[in-house]
Amino acid sequence: MSITLISKEGAQFLVSKPVADRIGVVRDCAYGADFWLGYAVATDDSMGITLANVTSSILSKILVWCEHYKDMEPLVDGDSNMEFPEWDMAYIGHDMNQILFVLEAADYLHIPGLLLLACKGIADVLDGRNPRGICDLLGIVMDFSHRQEVDMDKENGYWRWFLHPT
Amino acid sequence: MAFLNELPAELLDIILCNIDDPTDVLSLAKSCRRLYAAAVPDHLPWRRISACEHDTSLFSLLASNKHVARGVRSMVVNEPCEPAKLTSTSSAHSHSPCSPLHLKGYRPVIPAKSESPADLSLLTPLLRRAAKNCEKLEELRLDVHDLEPWKVFFTAMRDRGEGMILEHVEVVEQPGRCSGRWLTLRT
Incomplete structure (x- = not known):
């Protein structure tokens, strides 16, 4: 059985059941009713499921991940020492804007494994940047003056005293 | 345009959990008020x-x-x-x-x-x-x-x-x- 997913722009993506199973809302939409009503809602393949908040480019990117994980379990929450496989890190990349869209979509579509990967990707992009660099990256204006910044360092930089007590 | 500082708090939490170096957590906190509120109370060590x-x-x-x-x-x-x-x-x-x-x-x-x-x-x-x-x-x-x-x-x-x-x-x-x-x- 295959399912048609329709992006925000109206583009259709035909995916197989194991791939669609990775997407929580699609799974619930297509088969969830099966459990309660005794039959599946999406009996007619041609109907398709509209994912109104997800653009075609992001949906196709997400489907690459779903295709990769159709037969194996992705990493999920609960292990603080988790290490993502190389494939995952190469997949998520370093494009902050794209990762943010993937994160939003993974949240909306209920894909916990991809959501965690996107969070990890964002954390890696932010790694080692100073506040100004972060603002430039995110396209936001810094809320704090230099003086406030110095105060925040004083207030919150206490772990440095632990690392280098003087 | 998706903005990091407009994400729901629970997503910011997961992102912050993935940042190991406290200096990076503080840099993020210093960039805007929303991120400060998300990062400082829960994600700096020894808090x-x-x-x-x-x-x-x-x-x-x-x-x-x-x-x-x-x-x-x-x-x-x-x-x-x-x-x-x-x-x-x-x-x-x-x-x-x-x-x-x-x-x-x-x-x-x-x-x-x-x-x-x-x-x-x-x-x-x-x-x-x-x-x-x-x-x-x-x-x-x-x-x-x-x-x-x-x-x-x-x-x-x-x-x-x-x-x-x-x-x-x-x-x-x-x-x-x-x-x-x-x-x-x-x-």
């Missing part, structure tokens, strides 16, 4: 800690270093599980004799050495000074059998001039904990 009662090196650090102690807002202290209990449960959870509880939102402080537990009598003078230094402590949860050494801590906190602190002590019984006693103090 919310979970520690073991016998970790005298931690308490002597808190007693001697005001800068570290001032950062602590919330502290969970547990005693080591008894060896007898450990063997009866699964061997998969092979704690060292001294290991802090792993609670969501708290950074566990692993004791430097997991040898025989230190003498509790050593703890008393340390706790008195630690309480004076932990100026900003808002919450203390104790999961210990012997509250005697901790009385000093409460007294010292009251002596700081915040006499109301003891009025908010509530004792909550929690079955399944090591001691069955889970004492929470909120200021």
Whole structure:
């Protein structure tokens, strides 16, 4: 059985059941009713499921991940020492804007494994940047003056005293 | 356009959990108010800690270093599980004799050495000074059998001039904990 997913722009993506199973809302939409009503809602393949908040480019990117994980379990929450496989890190990349869209979509579509990967990707992009660099990256204006910044360092930089007590 | 600082709090939390270096967490906090509110209270080390009662090196650090102690807002202290209990449960959870509880939102402080537990009598003078230094402590949860050494801590906190602190002590019984006693103090 295959399912048609329709992006925000109206583009259709035909995916197989194991791939669609990775997407929580699609799974619930297509088969969830099966459990309660005794039959599946999406009996007619041609109907398709509209994912109104997800653009075609992001949906196709997400489907690459779903295709990769159709037969194996992705990493999920609960292990603080988790290490993502190389494939995952190469997949998520370093494009902050794209990762943010993937994160939003993974949240909306209920894909916990991809959501965690996107969070990890964002954390890696932010790694080692100073506040100004972060603002430039995110396209936001810094809320704090230099003086406030110095105060925040004083207030919150206490772990440095632990690392280098003087 | 998707903005990082407009994400829901629970997603920001997951992102912040993935940032290891505290300097990077603080850089993020300094970039805007929303990220400051998400990062500083919960994601800087030593804000919310979970520690073991016998970790005298931690308490002597808190007693001697005001800068570290001032950062602590919330502290969970547990005693080591008894060896007898450990063997009866699964061997998969092979704690060292001294290991802090792993609670969501708290950074566990692993004791430097997991040898025989230190003498509790050593703890008393340390706790008195630690309480004076932990100026900003808002919450203390104790999961210990012997509250005697901790009385000093409460007294010292009251002596700081915040006499109301003891009025908010509530004792909550929690079955399944090591001691069955889970004492929470909120200021």
